[in-house]
Amino acid sequence: MFLLDVFEVIRGNIYNKNKIIYNGFGDNMDFNKLSLDEKIGQKFMFGVTSSNIDVIIKLIKEYHIGGVILYKKNYSNYDEMLEVIKKLKKANKGNKIPLFISIDQEGGRVNRMPFEIDKVVNVYDMSKKDMKLIEQNGKVTGELLSSLGINMNFAPVLDIYEDNGSKILFNRCFYGNEEDVYKCGKLYIKGLNKNNVISVMKHFPGHGVSMLDSHFFTPYVFV
Helix, strand or coil: CHHHHHHHHHHHHHHHHCCCCCCCCCCCCCHHHCCHHHHHHCCCEECCCCCCCHHHHHHHHHHCCCEEEECHHHCCCHHHHHHHHHHHHHHCCCCCCCCEEEECCCECCECCCCCCCCCCCCHHHHHHHCCCHHHHHHHHHHHHHHHHCCCEECCCECCCCCCCCCCCCCCCCCCCCHHHHHHHHHHHHHHHHCCCCEECCECCCCHHHCCCCCCCCCCCCCC
16 A cells, blocks of 8 residues: 555656656555556665666556666666656556656765766765755755656765774764754655655665675674
């Protein structure tokens, strides 16, 4: 039901604004009208680490997957990025549920934008300077993603960073203690949501002090 609930809220905004491809459907969505295969497909999100997205197109058309995550290796410039998103939405045109098109756009060193778009300063330095800048950061990021046709962002990072020598999440976290991070997270999410971009918070409690990269190892922390 999660996908249904989310799209019930955003369907009239993101897809109406997006001029690339419009995936419209009626006001009375009923998740129960989906076939079992469609319901299963909606549980999955896929990505590929190359410019060849043919396998993703097939998954959308034949297996009705719920979403796609974009990587920088999927395109080399702004025009190619738009073309990739256009193909994804066109492939999903025959499906009953709009597609989650997601990205990891934290800013700073986690930047998925093509070279034509200036990199945003990392949130650690920004929040250390002035917490009020964080909502503007979220708003600008949301405007950018929405204009591209992206409706989900895997940000912000809500791990609590401690200066223990770990460089895994350094400058990807907000500056400060638990209360500061909570406030900054709310501001950033508010900025994204103003542009109908869904925020996915990450990672997990304790990761801010981990010495291991969870992409390659299983981190552990002592409490």
